[in-house]
Amino acid sequence: MSASKTKFRIWAQGATDKAGHRSYLSKLLPHMQASIDPEFEVEFHTTTPSVTTLHALSEFRFSREVIRSAIRAEREHYDVFFMNHFQDVGLYEARASVNIPVLGLGETSLLHACTLGRRLGLLAINHAFITTHADQVLRYGLQQRVAGIRAVNATMADWMEAFESAEKKAELEQVFVREARRLMDMGADVIVPTGGIPMMLFGEPGANVDGAPIVNGVTVVVKAAEMAVKLRRLGASATSRVPHSGFALPDEKTLDEFINHG
Known part of the structure; x- marks a missing residue:
């Protein structure tokens, strides 16, 4: 870690908002803070309007929020991004949009559960x-x-x-x-x-x-985000960028069209 950077930053993207989900957030946010190692800081970002309806359109709307937030997280020099939404909508698209690690609550929880x-x-x-x-x-x-x-x-x-x-x-x-x-x-x-x-x-x-x-999985994804950063510092392999992986990074024109028109 450089002398100018005191902590690694984790962007946690929720599908919740501060009003409608305050009772949940009052337990979630302290749990996240208690779970992180001292050299990290996690910042939880809410979504307004939140995902409260059980419909594909709400999930699609949130997927756009996930992608745009991942791009913003990278531009604001966060070290890792994860969504705290099990359905993982927009996960692959966000992963294909940025160079920082991108994790989803669903994928991370399920893969960890396989070890148990x-x-x-x-x-x-x-x-x-x-x-x-x-x-x-x-x-x-x-x-x-x-x-x-x-x-x-x-x-x-x-x-x-x-x-x-x-x-x-x-x-x-x-x-x-x-x-x-x-x-x-x-x-x-x-x-x-x-x-x-x-x-x-x-x-x-x-x-x-x-x-x-x-x-x-909340605990798991927080610790997985830390691990992603630590592995990167150790030179571990990054996200595949070969075309058939689906994770090739966009060119400037594609990214600009999404940010301004997507």
């Missing part, structure tokens, strides 16, 4: 996301490692209330455990909540369902 057991069970916050997560499993080549995908099927209001009400949290946790056990009956031995919200509610240190660990 043989087969994963994905537990979504709503049934609407099951198809999206199935697509992710295919994209990351994890078909043989995922036993199944189920959902708690609660509303965003339910999830936010659970951060403030012990009774509501217990109600959702009962459903969470029931669905996790159904995934275990299908062969899962690791439970992956598919979002920062259930990760922060049910992924406390040592959390498990009948011995199956519950992955808190």
